[in-house]
Amino acid sequence: MRAWSVPSVPSLPVRGPEVAVHDTASGRLVTTSPDGPARLYVCGITPYDATHMGHAATYVGFDLLVRAWRNAGHDVTYVQNVTDVDDPLLERATKVGIDWVALAERETQLFRDDMEALRVLPPAAYVGAVESIPLVVALIQRLEAAGAVYRVDDDLYFSVTADPAFGGVSGWDRDQMLEIFGQRGGDPERPGKRDPLDCLLWRAERPGEPAWESPFGPGRPGWHIECSAIALEHLGSAFDVQGGGSDLVFPHHEMSASEVQVADPSHPFARAYTHAGMVAYDGEKMSKSRGNLVFVSQLRRSDIDPMAIRFVLLGHHYRSDWEWTDDLLWQAAETLEQWRKALWLGAGAPADAVVAQVLAAVADDLDAPTALASVQAWVDATLGTDGLADTSDPTAGQAVRDVIDAALGLSI
Structure with missing residues (x-):
């Protein structure tokens, strides 16, 4: 599956610091090495509806990580999946009377368009669940060989007790897991399971549902095994960061990690697990089930500058939970106009300090709000908002323009 086009990103004359991120598993800041x-690896969309601000906040957040690594001098191998066959997609397709493949292709393209508009750097491998089915089958066979797979009727399940480290990603106790598992795609009440927390690996064919041939009989992958197989194939074990929204900590990232760790017990799935916060609207977390969504594509069609959308997202630390309001968008548009005015001058306040501050802030757990504040201080000094303009650095405008593009993804 193809990703989206790569935006032009300026090269900086200085190197940024090594990057530290918050690791959910340990609860502390870790410097990536x-x-x-x-x-x-960042978990991608299930393409049954358009990209909303909760999605956008997650992918812009991890775009900061890719940029910070590159500015620190590292090449980056970034992998993202698309769950292009799953229950929500099939249910939506039936409800609206459209072929599920056509729906997935349409919404995936809309996602690509949104990511391009927001200047999110594309993954090196953008992999659909359907195309990864051979990888899923091979991984299930490895889990079978490890004695971690059993049948319930014709479905295959993963035994979570096969992984001694199960629970290490979330740090949750069993009661917490059981409370949430059923709300996030699990089936703890299903008769015949050895443990209520065991997760589905292979769903046997049901009438009216798509299915693919396999050694286990016709069917399709479970949710967690899809990401396990894709990550293992394209990144190997012990890759640097597993990312996604905080609602994926359990069960998705917990299960994906355990599946790979049983198949390859000599290595952890990932070295760090980093999670973005949730975005609310009208007082509740944005979700398709609630219908309280603000779509990137709708704003773009309303002639909203995508950089204003990105600016709003950058104004909140990627790990924080926050609420979208229209006022934030209008304030962002006004601030960008002020920044453009300062940058168009060419000369400005000395740029070396703000360049270093922006790079340091983004390397410090992707702290975009602090980086924005540093640029705002430079803009204020350049425009003389206190009555005393500083244009002593003749090349400052270009230097600041380059760092906010390379580090923050803002093209101004």
């Missing part, structure tokens, strides 16, 4: 290219 890539062995070769930095390796990142």
